[in-house]
Amino acid sequence: xxVASAFRWTAAAAIITAMLASAVSFRADAQSEYxxxxxxxxxxxxxxxxxxxxxGGIIHVALAPGxxxxxxxxxxxxxxxxxxxxxxxxxxxxxxxxxxxLVPVDGGRIRGGTTWGYRGAAIRIPLGRDSTxxxxxxxxxxVHEMVHTxxxxxxxxxxxxxxxxxxxxxxxxxxxxxxxxxxxIWQAMMRDMPKGLPQAGDQGLDNTGTWGRKYWGGxxxxxxxxxxxxxxxxxxxxxxxxxxxVLAAGGNHEQGWPIERILATADKAVGVDxxxxxxxEMGSKPVTPDLASxxxxxGLKRVGEDLEFDDTAPLATIRKAITAPPVR
Ligand SMILES: [Zn+2]
Numbered sequence: 001x002x003v004a005s006a007f008r009w010t011a012a013a014a015i016i017t018a019m020l021a022s023a024v025s026f027r028a029d030a031q032s033e034y035x036x037x038x039x040x041x042x043x044x045x046x047x048x049x050x051x052x053x054x055x056g057g058i059i060h061v062a063l064a065p066g067x068x069x070x071x072x073x074x075x076x077x078x079x080x081x082x083x084x085x086x087x088x089x090x091x092x093x094x095x096x097x098x099x100x101x102l103v104p105v106d107g108g109r110i111r112g113g114t115t116w117g118y119r120g121a122a123i124r125i126p127l128g129r130d131s132t133x134x135x136x137x138x139x140x141x142x143v144h145e146m147v148h149t150x151x152x153x154x155x156x157x158x159x160x161x162x163x164x165x166x167x168x169x170x171x172x173x174x175x176x177x178x179x180x181x182x183x184x185i186w187q188a189m190m191r192d193m194p195k196g197l198p199q200a201g202d203q204g205l206d207n208t209g210t211w212g213r214k215y216w217g218g219x220x221x222x223x224x225x226x227x228x229x230x231x232x233x234x235x236x237x238x239x240x241x242x243x244x245x246v247l248a249a250g251g252n253h254e255q256g257w258p259i260e261r262i263l264a265t266a267d268k269a270v271g272v273d274x275x276x277x278x279x280x281e282m283g284s285k286p287v288t289p290d291l292a293s294x295x296x297x298x299g300l301k302r303v304g305e306d307l308e309f310d311d312t313a314p315l316a317t318i319r320k321a322i323t324a325p326p327v328r
Contacts, residue, residue: 001112001113001114001141001144001145001163001166008041017095019072021160021248023318027032027127029077034101034103034124035103035124035126038115038116039099039116039119039124040103040124041099041119041122042061044099044101047062047063047064047101048062048098049061049062050062050072050076050181052076052079052080052083053084054080054084054087054092054093055087055093056087056092056096056099056171056175057092057094057096057098057259058096058097058098059083059093059098059100060097060099060100061075061076061079061100061102062099062100062101062102063075063102063104064101064102064104065104066103066129067104067129067130068102068104068127068129068131069130069131069132069216070131070132070133072251073125074133074136075102075136076092077255078136078137078139078142078149079100079142081137081177081179082139082143082146083171084177085143085173085174085176085179085215086143086146086147086150086173087159088173088176088177088325088326089147089169089172089173089176089177089191089240089293089326090150090240090243090244091177091247091326092246092247093146094121094146094149094150094247094252094253095146095149095150095252095253095254097119097120097121098121098122098149098302098313099120099122099123100123100125100147101122101125101271102126102279103125103126103127104127104128104129105126105127105128105129106128106129107129107319108127108130108131108132108135108250109128109130109131109135110128110131110135110136110139110141110142110287111125111126111127111128111129112125112126112141112147113125113126113141113142113144113145114145115149115253115255116253117149117153117252117254117255118153118254120254121149121252121253121254123142123146123148123196125141125144125218126190130134133186134176137179140170140171140174140297143170143173143174144167144170145166146164146174146252146292147165147166147170147173148162149252149253150165150243150246150247150252150253151165151243151244151246151251151252151256151262151278152252152253152255152257152261152262153252153253153256154168154249154256154257154259154261154262155256156209157206157207158206158259159209159214159218159260160205160214160215160217160218161205161215161221161259161262162218162221163214163215163218163219163220164217164218164221164222165212165218165222165243167215167216167218167222168218168219168222168226168239169222169225169228169239169243171184171188172185172240172322172323172328175205175323176323176324176325176326177323177325179315181217182323183307183309186300186307186319186324187307188297189213189219189223190295190300190302190307191213192216192219192282193216193219193220193223193291193314194216194291195212195215195216196213196215196216196217196218196219196220197212197217197291198213198217198261198287198288199212202286203285203286204282204283204284204285204286204287205217205218205221205279205282205283205286206283206284207284207318208286220289221279221282222239223279224278224289225239225274226238226240226322227315227318228241228272228278229242229274229292230243230273230318230321230322231272231318232270232272232274233270233271233272235317235318235321237270237271238270238321238322240326241269241270242267242269242270242274243266244267244271245265245268245270246265246266246269248269249265249269250312251265260276263275263276264276264301265318268324270296294327296313297313297314297315298313298315298316298318298319299311299312299313299316299319300313300319309328311328
């Protein structure tokens with residue numbers, strides 16, 4: 001969830017931080033070396049590692065001392081499945097080399113995650129030692145953190161872009177890889193996207209650091225951008241192609257780029273200036289899209305607890321293209 005660099009450590013969702021804090025305080029002595037604010041690169045490099053080969057790179061996996069209920073092989077399967085979703089979306093793994101540290105903590109769930117880039121791409125996941133295979137199969141955190149590795153580091157005020165991309169791309173990538181159903185993610189978007197709408201006093205995405213604006217405001221920006229790129233390209237290209245363009249230009253989390261360069265590079269890959277233009281509109285002032293008509297145009301109809309797809313809606317083909325497995 002968090003993206004951290006050498007000089008700052010982004011506090012993300014307060015609830016996650018609180019969960020982390022409680023996880024850290026338990027067996028604090030055993031874990032302190034591995035749960036400090038920064039990535040424990042030196043301690044990591046001393047641990048035994050298993051290398052996983054992925055298209056475009058290698059993931060070096062280390063487990064901090066302690067026991068997991070699941071075998072090492074099951075944990076590696078979870079990492080492979082997550083990497084496959086990210087690779088499906090980006091066409092390659094975002095970095096040539098990733099250090100991935102799993103730290104056993106109390107409980108049976110994934111307790112958040114942090115991604116660093118300053119001494120080489122690194123992810124740390126505090127993982128409940130009682131976590132089951134089923135918990136891991138349904139987990140989103142690993143894919144979310146891996147998506148962070150695909151975006152250059154930026155100043156804190158643009159965290160909405162890195163979190164928004166991670167929140168938006170994670171489920172889309174998992175649907176494209178066959179790990180989730182499209183119905184589930186559109187249902188979740190309809191439920192959660194309103195959390196990203198500006199509240200009273202909002203000064204645009206760049207100047208409003210609330211949880212809702214950072215995570216769901218950013219995701220809303222990404223959905224709008226995806227739709228606009230597809231409208232402008234006769235539905236041939238989308239946000240996926242734009243973000244692949246950033247990777248192709250050498251941009252990933254080990255680099256620090258200004259937001260303007262990231263957006264311009266992504267725009268260039270799809271031949272339209274959608275991202276730059278949307279940022280100009282939504283960065284410095286509150287913009288409230290009409291979500292009800294957006295869902296209607298995409299052909300999403302809520303029927304009680306269920307969701308119905310209307311394939312005759314004007315943006316239905318765009319909705320389908322967003323989650324379709326890429327041809328390359
Ligand atoms: Zn995140």
